[in-house]
Amino acid sequence: MSATELPIPHAEPFRFVGRVEEVREDSGLFTWTLPRQSESFALRMFPQLVCIEAMAQAAAALNGLIGARDPDNPEGGALAGFDKVRFNGAPRPGDPLTIKVAIKKRFGALVMLDGEVWVHHRMVAQAELIVASEAAR
Amino acid sequence: MADVTIDAVRELVMDSLKLHDTFDPEEIEPEGQLFGDEGLGLDSLDALQLAVDLDAKFGVTIDEEKAQSVFRSIKTIADYVNQA
Numbered sequence: 001m002s003a004t005e006l007p008i009p010h011a012e013p014f015r016f017v018g019r020v021e022e023v024r025e026d027s028g029l030f031t032w033t034l035p036r037q038s039e040s041f042a043l044r045m046f047p048q049l050v051c052i053e054a055m056a057q058a059a060a061a062l063n064g065l066i067g068a069r070d071p072d073n074p075e076g077g078a079l080a081g082f083d084k085v086r087f088n089g090a091p092r093p094g095d096p097l098t099i100k101v102a103i104k105k106r107f108g109a110l111v112m113l114d115g116e117v118w119v120h121h122r123m124v125a126q127a128e129l130i131v132a133s134e135a136a137r
Numbered sequence: 138m139a140d141v142t143i144d145a146v147r148e149l150v151m152d153s154l155k156l157h158d159t160f161d162p163e164e165i166e167p168e169g170q171l172f173g174d175e176g177l178g179l180d181s182l183d184a185l186q187l188a189v190d191l192d193a194k195f196g197v198t199i200d201e202e203k204a205q206s207v208f209r210s211i212k213t214i215a216d217y218v219n220q221a
Binding site (some may be wrong): 019108109110112 | 184185189192211
């Protein structure tokens with residue numbers, strides 16, 4: 001599945017999830033490469049914030065991919081909260097990111113997930129995220 | 138499991154929802170309402186966090202259907218955990 005088919009509304013240059021590598025019942029694996037040249041102030045100056053947003057987009061995408069009852073109208077949802085954020089360095093322009101998200105708990109229209117961002121074999125960010133499906137908003 | 142006390146549940150709720158800066162423990166009465174404007178004002182995000190932390194600490198599963206009755210007060214949470 002290409003990034004443009006994911007059930008999230010984000011578009012370039014604010015789309016931080018690229019290929020879908022794997023989607024299971026309760027977890028997903030996505031990749032994206034931090035652009036080498038970017039005019040985006042946020043991308044250049046706050047790569048750690050990009051990691052948070054990438055995890056949020058991956059979480060919403062996973063929620064939509066596995067939670068959708070109507071394949072023609074999948075629900076991705078929106079970021080409702082994040083906690084327990086840790087950074088271990090920051091990705092640099094050109095770095096390939098692997099974004100992992102795994103569901104911890106479903107609770108009505110809310111889903112809590114663990115997220116991680118990896119660059120090669122190093123985890124650069126992790127967080128606990130809450131995504132609210134459309135029905136909760 | 139030994140009976141879970143009201144104090145243990147109150148402590149878990151305060152830790153889980155980071156309420157220590159907002160309330161003193163004695164302000165949270167055992168039968169006081171937790172959710173809604175007449176209670177502590179907790180919301181659905183708090184309910185999700187509580188469900189996750191109660192599972193982690195006491196091994197009880199609380200789904201959305203049970204949540205409204207279980208999360209009514211500190212006492213109803215303790216009762217549910219002790220009956221589980």
